[in-house]
Amino acid sequence: MWIERKVLAQEIPAAAGLATRQLCELLAALGFPVDGVATREGLETLDVDITANRGDAMSHRGLAREIAAKLGQSLKLIPLTEVQEQPPVVEVRLESPACPIYSTAVLELGAGNTPLDVQAFLLALESTPKRLAAVDASNELLHRYGHPTHAFDADRIQGAVSVRWVRPGETLVTLDGTTRTLVVGDLVIADESGPIALAGVMGGDGTKVTEATRRVLLESAWFDPRTVRAVARRHSLHTDASHRFGRGADPAMATVARDLLVGRLQAWCGARLVGAWTVGSRPATAPALDLDESLLTRVAGLRLSLDEASGALQRLGCAVTVRDQGLRVSPPSWRHDLAIAEDLAEEVLRLRGYEHIPSVLPPLEGPPEPLSGAYLQRHRLSRRLAHLGFHQTVTYGFISPEMDALFAAPGNPVEGRTLSNPLGQEYSVLRASLLSSLRASAEQNLRQGAREVRLFELAPTYVSGPQGPTEGHTLGVVWGGTLGGEDFLSPARRVKEADLGGIARDLGLAKLPQVQVLGEDLYGFEIPVAGLPEAGARIIPAFRPFSRFPAVERDLSLLVDLGQSYEALVVAMWSALPSEALLDLRCVDVFRHRSLPEGRQAWLMRMRFQAERTLVGEEVDGWVSAALVAAEALGARLRA
């Protein structure tokens, strides 16, 4: 919100002596940081950030009140106009509790227009003067005192005015020229022809003040914040008025603002007051709050005397009485945000200054908790993969239905994972798999010229269920491109499916996951993190003795069918070998060539034996022969 320094200083003369930087620091220390400073129309203005709870501070007067309280200085009195109330000129009915008070007046406008200094003030706040005294005066009052008012063209109002809930089927053309279909719960100002304004939000086009307007009906009311917020939200109509009423305006200002508006019109354009009157009364004030000394001391962390607290709260406009070890506090009519004792403690501390809060480490009252196994597992997993050459990615949790369908498991319907209001179709589904996102990132890297791409992501994936999607942490890994070839010792080769198998094995997976072909030389797999072995409860596993006798290694080159199952062959050979002496059995080379018999390939099988004694050549030969016989039973032959 823009604040013009001269007008601010008119409200709080003490602010005039402050340098801009000092003023900005003072406002920030009060909880109103200044986002920028600008000069327009020769007037210096500050862009002040006001939090949603402080509707009362959304004006020059409101901030002046804060500065005055902080500095212990007094505010300038509001220069009031004497307006004698009279019996109503037009009947005004309040038919909804959302509008308890409505102050109004009818004036005949004379000649004359908005003073130049007021026009400059409005321009400095980035508000365009309309050069219509009634409109500009209302606008100036809003920025200066924070209370929204409205002027209707009185000659275009038909019959009695009522503040009421909307009736089915009613519409209103608002000041911005938009025809709005009103809905149940909208609060309107209506005459006998129907709605003429959205209460506290925006006036109607049909009754707006123009150059032709001779008589005006003023409105200075108080509307229920909840109602105004709801109307503004329903119609996406966020106005200066709805911001202030929506955050809670000061009901005591309803009549005062009407008087000020009358005074301005009399002064600016010689308007003649036909009649002024008020319907209804101010809403009941909130009950008084009790602030105990102990709570004050606990919140602030320093001893604040009840005297200081009482003084601070009074400077903020509260009525304070001292009671047993505490204060009884009635907040002023403009402070709807003061609802609990903690709010009052905050006010006292705020005026003392947050810089006075001491710095203390909170004592431990119980034993700290360890980090959870699941958290540590993911923490270690990501480090391990990074050390294995993989880059951790962060991709969006929602993807397009097309991308999702590529890897979603059957029985995981997309409907249960779809957003009702996505940013767009491409971000509409909570993903069932990480592979689509990882593939897109990998392809992007390869397109950008990466020779090799190694990525992983640890993130939740979603499974549709009757109670909503369930999410489980998932690990996705992709690897693609060309490996090696960047130094004289490492020949270049394409990444192969088997490379990912190696990663899965390194992660300690008991069962190899299905490696997916994601593109040319691009492979990936994903597994639930819960399926990965967790670090055991023992810090160091139990010792298993190993033999100190030499190991013996033997190779068998076998011709096997191209369709031979490796697992079946290993199982067969393993069972033919003495388990107590066999350390390892694995294929260490595959050879496929036209020189081999049609439909066959050569597997070089390596066996490693070790026992608690020195192994004799002949017994090892015997074992190897037995393994060969077992392999031959599956159709393998010794390669010549």
Place this chain on the structure above:
Amino acid sequence: MDHLLPVEILEAGRAFPTALAACGDLDALLRLKGAYVGREGSHAARLMDLLKAAPKEQKRDLGAAINALKQQWEEGLKGRQAELEAAKKNLAALASNWDPALPPPVPAHGALHPLNRLMDRLVEVFRPLGFHVEEGPEVETEAHNFDGLNIPEDHPAKASSDTFYLAAHPELLLRTHTSPVQVRTLLRVAPDLAARGGIRFLAPGRVYRKDEIDPTHSPMFHQVEGMLVGHGIGMQHLKGTLEYALRALFGPHTEIRLRPSYFPFVEPGCEVDVSCPLCAAKGCRVCKGSGWVEILGAGLIHPNVLKYAGIDPTEWSGWAFGMGVERMAMMLSQTPDLRLFFENDQRFLRAMGGLD
């Protein structure tokens, strides 16, 4: 004698040395061997067919030409095979006479994502103070995301213009902050809070808000939430903890500053500024010359939040803070565009994330 040979064979002969050098492994070499000197369908096999069919008087010259070519190919293949085999055996011979300045094979490490790295660092910083990590789901209920946090029924954040909802489950949403983890944790520990001696934890995680993607906005981002509940906890304990943590993070000379602010789930609320870690508070582009950078929002837990979880606010009190991870990462790294964190370019990840 070349005039006796077909053009495509001559072409193949010329291409041979390049093709040979391009063979990076023995598989590729075997394929090349098959194409040039294999028994069937190779260039050499075609030449032999040509020789058989040639008129008698040409046979001698043609034979010599063919033999020369075949020999050249075979020798080339053999030589390259030896090279590749030698490479496979790690070129033991090079050990005796090589320039140590030659680029050695460097183990290819990857990188952690910078956002994860920063969150991990925060956890490390708070560990010595007894904080552990609590986590919660990203798909949340309105109750956990809003109601339990003293956020009023008609708060604008609840609107579908700000929060993503699930189509089939209108009561479910993507959490808009990590604060629902507070609610879940407090509900869980409330029954034995006294036996535990209060609770203190961090909640790092991903959150979602309906923002269009641009250099400073993303519909998904990360937060780290911190919370502490104990007896007699006040603003001094918030300040003390944050001062410790931010000094551990940015260096011992770091200063912090609390400014009043407002969040529905705390009272009093504050914004916390840290003396600019990039210019030692002298004033720079990042701190806009002020020497201070806004780093997080915090405050004392609102009594309604404790009450919602079944904790008596007259006995217990505490503080909470919430910090935007991307914002901090961008500030520290001066990354100009938030989208870089989600593009996952390996060059960015290596440079920004790295390894511990």
